Amino acid sequence: MTMFETAKNRAKLKSSGxxxxxxxENSHKRLREIIRPGMTILDVGCGTGAITSGIAKVVGVEGKVVGMDNNPELIAKAREKYKDTPGLTFLEGDIYNLPFYNEFDVVTSARVLQWLAQPQEALKNMVKATKLGGKVIVLDYNHVKIKWEPEVPKSMKYFYDAFLRWRSESGMDNTIADKLSGMFKAVGLEEVKITAQHEESMRQDKDFQTHIAIWAGVASVKGAQMVSEGFIEEKQREVAECDYKKWIEEEAKRQFMYLLAAEGVKV
Ligand SMILES: C[S@@+](CC[C@H](N)C(=O)[O-])C[C@H]1O[C@@H](n2cnc3c(N)ncnc32)[C@H](O)[C@@H]1O
Incomplete structure (x- = not known):
């Protein structure tokens, strides 16, 4: 299997809470500030369309929104859930092979480039799909800069480090957020701007459980993949997941995920 195919397998996502x-509004804030009624928007790697449906509400009936994802199950869910939203279409398709040329006011991709072995190629395709004078906006993490308070249990720290190695071994960049500015300039985008969009969640917040549980989900789903690929022992995975869930219940106070939005204009 090539590195490209390995990354594709490892990126495969199930619908998740x-x-x-x-x-x-809460998960692609910079995009919300940029878009206006009547705009045409492409959201690549849209998953089940939760953010995309919000985009469609803002651009309204005068606008047009296309959500695209290479996972047919997620696209089927998005189509079913948002079938009554006007101006919104979901297509199955690959970010490396977008069938659009100079077509959208804004082309965006949120939390997707982090899963790719060739993110620069993906970015070139996004630029191609954007109108002259339009904007590309990418939102992504630097997973090395995550912070938990207090520290997660040792078993989970071991799992997380293995997870980052498992990702980088297939060509994914764990620090991609901090590379976006250079990547944008390299594809000729102008007026490049970076905005901090970090996700900070405290125990007293009402959605704390949803945010903090993300890593229990990763230990379960991606962990199973890591085990089947011989990357970590099942026992290590299981202990990490179990210790982490106990830590959530008894100790967890704060989680900080480092997230940046990069935007640039096509000239
Ligand atoms: C972490 S999810 C992000 C979903 C959504 N954008 C969000 O911010 O919640 C990454 C999404 O990218 C999709 N994806 C991964 N590789 C892709 C590719 N080559 N082309 C299109 N979509 C891809 C996955 O199927 C998944 O739905």
């Missing part, structure tokens, strides 16, 4: 609970 976390992605389904995201909204444009």
């Amino acid at each position: 976390v992605i389904d609970s995201r909204t444009l």
Whole structure:
């Protein structure tokens, strides 16, 4: 299997509480500031369409929104859930092969480039789909800069480090958020701007459980993949998941995920 195919397998996502609970307002704030009624928007790697449906509400009936994802199950869910939203279409398709040329006012991709072995190629495709004078906006993490308070149990720290190695071994960049500015300039985008969009969640917040549980989900789903690929022992995975869930119940106070939005204009 090539590195490209390995990354594709490892990126495969099931619908999850976390992605389904995201909204444009709470999970793609910089995009919300940029878009206006009547605009045409492409959201690549839209998952089950939670953020995309919010985009459609803002651009309204005069606008047009396309959500695209390479996972047919997620696209089927998005179509079913948002079938009554006007101006919104969901398409199955790959970010490396977008069938659009100079077509959208804004092309966005949130939390997707982090899962790719060739993010620069993906970005070139996004630029191609954007109108002259339009904007590309990417939202992504630097997973090395995550912070938990207090520290997670040792078993989970071991799992997380293995998870980052498992990702980088297939060509994914764990620090991609901090590379976006250079990547944008390299594809000729101008007026490049970076905005901090960090996700900070405290125990007293009402959605704390949803945010903090993301890593229990990763230990379960991605962990199973890591075990089947011989990357970590099942026992280590199981202990990490179990210790982490106990830590959530008894100790967890704060989680900080480092997230940046990069935007640039196509000239
Ligand atoms: C972490 S989810 C993010 C979903 C949503 N954008 C959000 O911010 O909640 C990453 C999404 O990218 C999709 N994806 C991964 N590789 C892709 C590719 N090559 N082309 C299109 N979509 C891709 C996955 O199927 C998944 O739905």
